[in-house]
Amino acid sequence: MSHQGRKEESKKMKQGFDDIMARVKKCAKKTVSVSVAQDSAVLEAVKEAKARGIADAILVGDEGKIREIAAQIGMDLTDYEIIDEPDMIAASLKAVKLAHEGKADMYMKGIIDTKDFLKSVLDKEVGLRTGKPLSHVAVFEVPGIDRLLFLTDVAFMTYPTLEDKVHIIENTIPVCNACGIEMPKVAPLAAVEVVNPKMPATVEAAELTKMCQEGRISGCVIDGPLSLDLAVDPEAAKHKGATDRKIQGDADVLLFPDIHAGNLVYKAIVHMVDMRNGCILTGTKVPVILTSRSDSFETKVNSIALAAVVSEELQKQG
Numbered sequence: 001m002s003h004q005g006r007k008e009e010s011k012k013m014k015q016g017f018d019d020i021m022a023r024v025k026k027c028a029k030k031t032v033s034v035s036v037a038q039d040s041a042v043l044e045a046v047k048e049a050k051a052r053g054i055a056d057a058i059l060v061g062d063e064g065k066i067r068e069i070a071a072q073i074g075m076d077l078t079d080y081e082i083i084d085e086p087d088m089i090a091a092s093l094k095a096v097k098l099a100h101e102g103k104a105d106m107y108m109k110g111i112i113d114t115k116d117f118l119k120s121v122l123d124k125e126v127g128l129r130t131g132k133p134l135s136h137v138a139v140f141e142v143p144g145i146d147r148l149l150f151l152t153d154v155a156f157m158t159y160p161t162l163e164d165k166v167h168i169i170e171n172t173i174p175v176c177n178a179c180g181i182e183m184p185k186v187a188p189l190a191a192v193e194v195v196n197p198k199m200p201a202t203v204e205a206a207e208l209t210k211m212c213q214e215g216r217i218s219g220c221v222i223d224g225p226l227s228l229d230l231a232v233d234p235e236a237a238k239h240k241g242a243t244d245r246k247i248q249g250d251a252d253v254l255l256f257p258d259i260h261a262g263n264l265v266y267k268a269i270v271h272m273v274d275m276r277n278g279c280i281l282t283g284t285k286v287p288v289i290l291t292s293r294s295d296s297f298e299t300k301v302n303s304i305a306l307a308a309v310v311s312e313e314l315q316k317q318g
Contacts, residue, residue: 015148016141017276017302020179021052024305027312030055032289032304033104035095035120036088038065039111040073041293045300046108047075054305058104060095061111062086088112092120099286100126105315106307108289121281121288128284133157135168135283136290137175138266139306141276145232148179150253154262155290156281162204165255166217169208171282172253173219175306178313186212187231187251188224189261193242195225201257208255223247228254228265278302280310287311 024030034046037059043066046057056079059066063084070077085091092112098104107128109117121128136156140149152172157164169186176184188205195202205224212222223246229236234249242248256262269275277299281288287307291300 015146015180017278017305019148020139020278020302020305020309021054023178023180023309023312024054027308029053030105030308030311031058031103032056032106032108032307033058033060033095033098034108034110035060035092035117036110036112037061037082038069040069041297041300042108042110043069043075044073044297045291045304047073048297048301049304050079052301052305054301055106055308056080057108058083058095058098060085060091060098061088062091089116089120092117093123093126096120096123096128097126099128104286105311106287106289106304107284108304108307109291114290117290121284128286128288130283130285132171132283133164133167134281134288135160135164135171136279136281137172138277138279139175139179139302140269142269142273143275147250147252148181149232149251150176150184151262151266152253152255153259154256154266155259155279158259160258162207165204165208166211167283168255169217169220169222169253174313174317175280175282175310176220176252178309179306181252184220184252185247185250186220186222186224186253186255187226187247188222188255188257189228189231190225190257191227193225193227193230193240193245201225204257220253221246223251224255226251276302278304278306280307282310286314 038061058081060083099107135153138151190201195206202225211217231251237248287310289303
């Protein structure tokens with residue numbers, strides 16, 4: 001590749017988490033409420049998010065333990081609001097209520113079981129229900145791909161029905177918009193790029209494409225079924241002669257047929273590629289940060305930044 005070509009390539013490679021961080025700076029300052037905050041990994045991420053100007057935090061949990069951990073990690077708690085509640089379930093309800101009432105712009109899981117954390121999210125009185133099903137989106141910056149990739153759903157919905165897939169797409173569009181993608185290209189993935197009645201994922205992918213064409217799903221372009229290579233690699237699209245497709249290796253959103261496909265691809269990228277990522281739960285009143293214990297420190301910070309720009313977008317969309 002010529003020097004000029006390389007320069008063009010590196011210019012293109014710019015869309016990533018640095019762009020999200022730049023967008024955060026243009027947003028009104030956000031606050032995250034942390035459910036059961038006495039966890040060193042979570043407090044480290046919250047401390048870093050505050051230092052980078054991404055978000056302030058309200059820490060809900062056992063105050064004695066929070067102060068003890070903060071001292072160990074050199075975290076100055078002077079500017080943090082702390083709500084002392086040693087009982088984990090009660091703490092999660094107090095923390096989610098802050099988001100429910102608009103006192104916090106996003107809601108983050110601390111050292112509480114996912115099951116109990118989600119119960120607080122779905123609580124009828126103080127939770128974050130919108131009447132839509134919840135879904136998860138993982139945003140990746142991958143070397144060699146000139147844009148962010150939005151993988152959904154890789155962690156929450158197990159075997160989404162056609163109707164669920166419509167909700168997943170509708171939940172993901174504002175996340176794309178928040179990251180600067182006005183009309184995201186959505187690829188419903190399968191093992192092949194043609195409809196095969198024996199492969200239900202291909203039939204549903206074609207149905208989603210038709211729904212988009214008819215205006216029943218708006219705000220995006222849908223083209224499926226697509227194999228993963230045709231969705232992300234323009235060269236593969238060229239070689240396979242897929243030049244009549246709306247998506248030719250330039251998909252923004254990778255919509256998986258089920259949790260196995262999504263989770264395997266997610267973990268393959270995380271564990272085999274030098275990448276950056278962040279994840280949130282969507283379909284909620286405010287973005288929910290549900291990182292896993294195995295997620296890196298950087299992923300947790302990225303997830304807070306992602307939640308901040310999505311929160312701004314949701315507030316804008318009203």
